[in-house]
Amino acid sequence: MKYTLVERDHFQVVGIKREISFANNENIVIIPKLWDQWKKDGTVDLLFKLNNGEIKGVLGVCTANSxxxxxxxxxxxxxxxxxxxTPDGLCNLKIPASxxxxxxxxxxxxxxIQKAWVQIFSEWFPSSGYKHAGTPALEVYTNEDPASPDFYSEIWVPVN
Structure with a gap:
C-alpha cells in the first residue's frame, strides 16, 4: 500500500453526521446509500463550496460514538x-493535532475505499509498527467521477 506520513496541527471540519452500525458489516451498505442521498440533496456540493482548508475535497469522517x-x-x-x-444547518468537529x-x-x-480499509487493518497495521491513535479517521474525496476506474481518493489514519 502506498502511503506517506503527515503531521498536522488541529483543524475543524463542518458537515453532517449519522450514527452507523458496523455490526455484520452494515456500514458497507449504509454509507454508500448516505453518500447518494447527500449528493442528491445538495449537501456534497455545499461542502465542496465551503472547503477552505489544507485538505481539498469532501471528507468521510469516522469517529467513535460518544x-x-x-x-x-x-x-x-x-x-x-x-x-x-460553522454555517447554519451544519455541525462542527475539532480534529486534534496528529x-x-x-x-x-x-x-x-x-x-x-472499502478494500483499502480492509488492507489497512488486516495487513498494514500488523506489519507497520504503528497503532491507531483513537481519534477520527478521514476519507478524502475529490469532485471527480467516483465511478471512474481511475478515481483518486485518500484515507487518513491517525497513528502513533
Missing part, C-alpha cells in the same frame, strides 16, 4: 475542512 458504549457503532460525517464560523498515515486509493467507489 453516546453509546457499543463498540459496534460509530458516527460517520460527510464534512469538509473549514476555517470559520501524525497521519495517508494512503492513496485508486479505483471506483465504494469498492476501492
Amino acid at each position: 453516546h453509546t458504549q457499543s463498540k459496534q457503532v460509530m458516527d460517520y460525517w460527510v464534512a469538509t475542512e473549514y476555517d470559520g464560523k 501524525k497521519w498515515a495517508v494512503f492513496e486509493v485508486n479505483g471506483p467507489m465504494p469498492e476501492a
Whole structure:
C-alpha cells in the first residue's frame, strides 16, 4: 500500500453526521446509500463550496460514538475542512493535532475505499509498527467521477 506520513496541527471540519452500525458489516451498505442521498440533496456540493482548508475535497469522517458504549457503532460525517464560523444547518468537529498515515486509493467507489480499509487493518497495521491513535479517521474525496476506474481518493489514519 502506498502511503506517506503527515503531521498536522488541529483543524475543524463542518458537515453532517449519522450514527452507523458496523455490526455484520452494515456500514458497507449504509454509507454508500448516505453518500447518494447527500449528493442528491445538495449537501456534497455545499461542502465542496465551503472547503477552505489544507485538505481539498469532501471528507468521510469516522469517529467513535460518544453516546453509546457499543463498540459496534460509530458516527460517520460527510464534512469538509473549514476555517470559520460553522454555517447554519451544519455541525462542527475539532480534529486534534496528529501524525497521519495517508494512503492513496485508486479505483471506483465504494469498492476501492472499502478494500483499502480492509488492507489497512488486516495487513498494514500488523506489519507497520504503528497503532491507531483513537481519534477520527478521514476519507478524502475529490469532485471527480467516483465511478471512474481511475478515481483518486485518500484515507487518513491517525497513528502513533
